[in-house]
Amino acid sequence: MIPEEEPIENGKFGMGRLSTMQTLTVNGQEREFPDGVPGSLEDLVLQLKVTAAAVVAEVDGVVVNQDAFAQTGLRDGQRVELIRFVGGGSEHT
Amino acid sequence: MSVWIDKLVVAGREFESRLIVGTGKFASNQLMAEAIRASCAEIVTVALRRVDIENDQDDMLRVIDRDSTLLLPNTSGARDAEEAIRLARLARAATGIEWLKLEVTPNPYHLLPDPIETLRAAEVLVKEGFVVLPYINADPVLARRLEECGAATVMPLASPIGSNQGLKTRDAIGIIIEQSTVPVVVDAGLGLPSHAADAMEMGADAVLVNTGIATAEDPVGMAVAFKLAVEAGRRGFCAGAQGPGQNAAASSPLTGFLGETSPADTN
Numbered sequence: 001m002i003p004e005e006e007p008i009e010n011g012k013f014g015m016g017r018l019s020t021m022q023t024l025t026v027n028g029q030e031r032e033f034p035d036g037v038p039g040s041l042e043d044l045v046l047q048l049k050v051t052a053a054a055v056v057a058e059v060d061g062v063v064v065n066q067d068a069f070a071q072t073g074l075r076d077g078q079r080v081e082l083i084r085f086v087g088g089g090s091e092h093t
Numbered sequence: 094m095s096v097w098i099d100k101l102v103v104a105g106r107e108f109e110s111r112l113i114v115g116t117g118k119f120a121s122n123q124l125m126a127e128a129i130r131a132s133c134a135e136i137v138t139v140a141l142r143r144v145d146i147e148n149d150q151d152d153m154l155r156v157i158d159r160d161s162t163l164l165l166p167n168t169s170g171a172r173d174a175e176e177a178i179r180l181a182r183l184a185r186a187a188t189g190i191e192w193l194k195l196e197v198t199p200n201p202y203h204l205l206p207d208p209i210e211t212l213r214a215a216e217v218l219v220k221e222g223f224v225v226l227p228y229i230n231a232d233p234v235l236a237r238r239l240e241e242c243g244a245a246t247v248m249p250l251a252s253p254i255g256s257n258q259g260l261k262t263r264d265a266i267g268i269i270i271e272q273s274t275v276p277v278v279v280d281a282g283l284g285l286p287s288h289a290a291d292a293m294e295m296g297a298d299a300v301l302v303n304t305g306i307a308t309a310e311d312p313v314g315m316a317v318a319f320k321l322a323v324e325a326g327r328r329g330f331c332a333g334a335q336g337p338g339q340n341a342a343a344s345s346p347l348t349g350f351l352g353e354t355s356p357a358d359t360n
Contacts, residue, residue, distance in 0.1 A: 026146065027143045027144065027146060028143075029146075048146050050144045050146055052150070052151045052152055053144045053145075053150050053151065053152055054144050055152055055154070055187045056141075056183050056184075056186045056187035058183065063182050063183055063186045064186070065186045065187065066187070081143065082143065082144040082146070083141050083142070083143060083144065083183055083187070084141070084142060084143070084144045084145075084150070084152065084153075085139045085140070085141060085142075085152060085153050085154050085166075085187070086117075086139070086140050086141070086142045086153060087115075087116035087117040087118065087119055087122075087125060087139065087140065087153060087307075088115060088116060088117045088138055088139055088140025088167055088169050088303075
């Protein structure tokens with residue numbers, strides 16, 4: 001039986017991160033995409049299964065409306081914020 | 094009986110209800126939606142946060158009837174003007190509406206609003222076309238400055254958010270009401286229907302309530318109670334409520350029972 005290929009961790013074998021591994025920083029957390037970053041913001045929310053909640057986003061600080069998720073391409077290394085509405089009056093939630 | 098017409102007008106838009114309801118702290122979205130309906134509020138506040146990627150949730154806006162209620166996104170969580178402006182732009186992109194409850198609360202312990210950052214943010218946002226409703230401490234000078242920079246209302250706090258302490262800032266709010274030419278919305282700390290009635294009797298144009306309704310044992314019942322209290326307080330104000338006096342003033346004739354002259358008349 002062939003074992004499943006293990007993802008190569010940072011620093012393993014002293015190689016540092018593989019230069020081919022693409023990443024996005026999504027809501028402050030770096031995520032790796034072995035097959036390359038999703039083609040669009042819409043693909044990203046589909047992959048992360050957050051299509052219902054994500055109503056607006058920022059890509060490298062630029063605001064993107066939900067209607068434009070499909071037309072918004074993503075590149076390796078970008079910072080993405082996915083934002084939703086929550087209940088709120090004045091308090092932090 | 095004549096029809097009671099007494100609308101709240103904010104930035105040229107009319108509202109029949111003077112109760113604004115916050116949507117935080119409800120046990121469920123369903124309960125929140127029911128309480129909003131029961132309150133007859135026409136403005137409801139919502140907040141923006143990062144999506145929780147591990148636990149996808151539905152978009153809470155789906156349960157809010159946007160035909161009968163105006164969404165008022167807030168900038169809660171902003172610690173300075175820059176964060177508030179960023180949240181404002183996100184909210185506008187998400188909702189397509191430009192109304193904004195501006196709040197900048199750097200300290201998560203007391204959640205008191207930062208007056209300088211709030212004014213700075215308001216100056217930028219008004220220029221960008223936002224209808225800005227700033228949440229402030231009950232500071233008449235700040236209220237005036239915000240009004241001058243184009244704020245659509247001022248929203249002084251009655252007492253710290255969520256504290257249910259009622260109108261601790263009564264005197265300062267009285268000055269704000271007296272001087273303001275934009276609506277005064279008393280926000281935060283109104284935990285009981287009587288607190289809301291109190292603010293309205295003073296002449297506040299509207300109140301914002303969240304915790305008092307959302308954390309009640311029966312939020313729907315409490316929403317109705319607040320609705321009635323706001324209406325009662327408003328009508329009391331409009332009917333010309335008289336303030337307290339120092340001496341007794343009899344409401345029955347001052348003659349004695351059998352027509353004797355009362356001691357008061359002999360003086």
